Amino acid sequence: MYRAQIVGATGYGGLGILELLLQHPDFEVSSLVARDDAGKRIDEVYPHLASRCDLIVQAPDAASIGADCDVVIFSTPDRVSMGYAAGLADKGIRFIDYSGDFRFATTQHYAEYAAAHPGISDPSHQAEALLERAAYGVPELFSDRVTGAAIVGNPGCFAAGMIIGLAPMFADKLVEDGQVIVDALTGSSGAGKKPAPLQHLSHLNDNVVPYRVFSHQHVTETEQTLGALAGSKATVHFVPHLLGTTRGILCTMHVVLSRPMTREAILDRYREFYAGQPFVRVLNTPPTLKGTAGSNYCDISAVVSPDGKRAVIISSIDNLMKGQSGTAMQNINLMFGLDPRAGLDRGPTYP
């Protein structure tokens, strides 16, 4: 059994990977680390874990991070893992990070991301030397790099939905001028468990709230990844909307086709592109938000406009699974040379 440590264990991201690891045949959780609720049993923090996990949350410090484990999962705010990265690398301990710290190949790309992020004031990177050793964790595209990797930057939740949803279009240069318009819908859990006015049930229930219009920080990694696939600049005009639901991201993505394509041809191409990928499902009808809830699937479908000139691609993921801990689990499996499906066999919860 490999041993995993979760840092930021009491947030939704930490909880998500904890639950997956608890049912994983090859991993055990060696320790939980978090600033909030340190000293408490995790099933006191999350009563639904009763009889499933009774580990005590430890406060983070230089000694505790990386102690007695084979892999560290950082479900922490931006710029936390980069401070511990060199120490872990020196000791040969692998890690995966949920923030933007290790999603970018160069400090320049990171700086672009940092500038767009409302929570980051310092655009410099504190572990520059490790960037080239890190893999960007979209396993559907980069399994070669992730397999055996020591450092993985887990993608942003919206980025996961957009990149998987659009990769075949960009790889085939089907997108006129590389321009995509995306209206995305997300459940409230994407913002984490910290109470805030926007997440108050009385405000958000039955509501839809557009936010950070054209300025969300997940656009950077999406444009870089899609642009690299196409070999030319990709531009994503992105409007996120917060929904009064707990989970899920639905991306409705509009492109002008660079050459005429039927709907069937697009779906065929997607099926070919994702052949062998256990967590991408290309559907004949538009995916729904709940169709992936609780699972690691990314469901995708496409419709072509009556004039044949445009297509809309719709993708659905569970923001806490394929958008976060599910993809992390898949990446960790690859890091350790395991079957990417290990620990991820649960289907969507429906109804």
Place this chain on the structure above:
Amino acid sequence: MYRAQIVGATGYGGLGILELLLQHPDFEVSSLVARDDAGKRIDEVYPHLASRCDLIVQAPDAASIGADCDVVIFSTPDRVSMGYAAGLADKGIRFIDYSGDFRFATTQHYAEYAAAHPGISDPSHQAEALLERAAYGVPELFSDRVTGAAIVGNPGCFAAGMIIGLAPMFADKLVEDGQVIVDALTGSSGAGKKPAPLQHLSHLNDNVVPYRVFSHQHVTETEQTLGALAGSKATVHFVPHLLGTTRGILCTMHVVLSRPMTREAILDRYREFYAGQPFVRVLNTPPTLKGTAGSNYCDISAVVSPDGKRAVIISSIDNLMKGQSGTAMQNINLMFGLDPRAGLDRGPTYP
């Protein structure tokens, strides 16, 4: 007091106008007509009406339609009101219709709509002679025609959100090539109260379901109206999404600007365009779904993309109010020369 008859009184549309008329200073409800629940007291059908209305629902027939009233409100399926129209017109009884029967100026335009409507098989119009006498009931644009009109075709709910949201852009020819991409979100009440798999709470709760992608029947009237404003063809690429909420329509509408505009300039232009309109509010921040719930407001805001070349316009309405009965009430007020605000002074329900 004017006397109003509601046909289709037991559906959500009939209920909506009933509630508005019950609080209107100048109207009383003379009779309720409906096929479903005929013979029952309306507060038996809708217990929340207890102590507010105890009228008995009457079955529809040639004698009952138009009896003892000054105006008939048809909240009925397509092709119902056109069968009664000539009879009412002969007797000089005004009417407003919630379906597409009287939204179009010509039989050709109607046929285009009928072809796009999944529920209409016969594209001919049975009251052709009356079409030129009917006003299309978007009071923000056509109050001159609606004022004093004998026949009004109330707009479709999505059309209301899109037309009010985009009219200034098209009137000023700000939309490159007349092309608009619209992702719209709607609560479940838009489909009416008839039980159906898609509206089952276990299916729709926490869900988002894209449907009729690029093929919704409200596009026809939207394109015709916006095109007429611009004096050139308008094309709306429209993707509706059903939400697990009861009320509300939020339209996120993307255009390429035909000339550079700042966000402030767009908002100023909207404020100027809608000056004096009591139910349009141009906001500095994106409107929310719940910000108009229960009211007759259409809230609108705009954001310009960082490159200055694109704008997104977001509009929010309550689909049962500004998208249906609220606009109908406003139209009826104009038909009778009353203040358009009469009976419509309730604000949004928040939280």
Place this chain on the structure above:
Amino acid sequence: MYRAQIVGATGYGGLGILELLLQHPDFEVSSLVARDDAGKRIDEVYPHLASRCDLIVQAPDAASIGADCDVVIFSTPDRVSMGYAAGLADKGIRFIDYSGDFRFATTQHYAEYAAAHPGISDPSHQAEALLERAAYGVPELFSDRVTGAAIVGNPGCFAAGMIIGLAPMFADKLVEDGQVIVDALTGSSGAGKKPAPLQHLSHLNDNVVPYRVFSHQHVTETEQTLGALAGSKATVHFVPHLLGTTRGILCTMHVVLSRPMTREAILDRYREFYAGQPFVRVLNTPPTLKGTAGSNYCDISAVVSPDGKRAVIISSIDNLMKGQSGTAMQNINLMFGLDPRAGLDRGPTYP
């Protein structure tokens, strides 16, 4: 026009009375006072108020409280209004308070309440002399006292649902031993707009959370009021449950009947008891949570157990209306000798 000042104007209670006053024929809002958001326009705090109210929120201080108005509404935490009470009374300014400060006739009763309240540490009352001048604002029972009153203590939300729901049973001594078991359900808005873990949408959505089992502070005023009606001790075994909805309180109340009663006899008695009360509706079928939403109604029905020995009484109110600002508006109307229905004619929002 009478002039009203709202203290605590930026909370849900302040917002609720503001919206009612804005549509009231005999009142205008002279000023809004609140610690939070002082200096902002109220429609900046609550964008849905755009074009309805643009007053600037003032910070509370000795000078501002009671300035330039005929009545002050305190929608403030416990023990705030009692500090201003003497000053207002001296100047002859009427006030109504949403907290427990003026709900009790004696300091002894107040101390009992204070002991049960988790937020009150000091059980003494700072305006003892005024208690006997204050009316407890359940207008269905105490309109004589409230009419013309200078000080009114508005009831707690759960107390409103229980007292109106049970008053006829206690007045008629129909409750064996004065014992009632109540399971109550409440929407999240009852806890106010302050963000908190319990109100986070990701936690509360689709959830039901029992809390303060047998120890909620609204029991005190309920037992005192019902006991006084019966002339003997009343005991309420009360279990509140928080729901993932915004509004509404449904109380399911179980009693052993002190003498056999049919369901019809109970409903008849309720109808007789509440004859002439504009906001109590006695229904033949169980009330629903949404059946009163947005309105000032209290809906009530009853079912007798098959053995005829027990009854369940179910009441439904909107916690922010009949449970708070609606009742306050009704009380203010009585304080000023107006029709109790003034400004309260809006029906429930359905669907």
Place this chain on the structure above:
Amino acid sequence: MYRAQIVGATGYGGLGILELLLQHPDFEVSSLVARDDAGKRIDEVYPHLASRCDLIVQAPDAASIGADCDVVIFSTPDRVSMGYAAGLADKGIRFIDYSGDFRFATTQHYAEYAAAHPGISDPSHQAEALLERAAYGVPELFSDRVTGAAIVGNPGCFAAGMIIGLAPMFADKLVEDGQVIVDALTGSSGAGKKPAPLQHLSHLNDNVVPYRVFSHQHVTETEQTLGALAGSKATVHFVPHLLGTTRGILCTMHVVLSRPMTREAILDRYREFYAGQPFVRVLNTPPTLKGTAGSNYCDISAVVSPDGKRAVIISSIDNLMKGQSGTAMQNINLMFGLDPRAGLDRGPTYP
């Protein structure tokens, strides 16, 4: 691998056991039978099953029922399985039934149930001879009988929540006069997937609807089971409430204690009673609806009233899991001598 056939496969009950069997190490699904959607692929009926199951739904007939399998799961309406029971028993094929057909030991008990059931007109039993061979499938109480059984009557969803929640109280004769008051809350999926006015999202969203007050058909089996445990008559005064959520049953159960008990003593007794039971969790704080969602757990806690004379027991289950397919899977495991936990290791979905 054992082979299982699901009859009524396209309803929520059939779907639930299908999903559990798909992940079960010792079972495979040999065929799906259902009247609705016969001839379709199951992942066409439920698109979220894409890539998980592509079986074609077969129409039910005498030949198909029981063909090529070791066990049949009947997720069918009352009085369906009793028609096939003798034929299956003759062939030595085991079966479990979700309806009330095999929950009762005698025809007398069945007739009592049938009389209370609004959907049953004929109170006779068509497979009387098999009743004594059937086990009532509450594995926490009757694992001895269920283990190796050929016929199991799966309990009603509310019955599961009440029986597990109250068994220790009745077994210890702690309930004065055997009287219990239960207010229960249930999500909409309990009524199945058939569209109906009560389950329409526009009606049920944000709503609570009390129904079948004192007359729900699950009371019969609950009273019989609890009464048998106590050795004296048990009476359950039961008020179900439908909630605007998809899943979950929360039962709040009030008793007068027959002898004084502290909360700690009650919880200790529950822990002792359920020692070794993998799916019962006795919590120190009240369980929540979402705390068991998606899992097979029954969470229970208790609070004693301040006067020490009463207790409230609160239980939470997922109505589709512990209330239906989860318990069925546990029973099937016991029928085949497997670990009761097999295929049921998924924890609750939170947030």
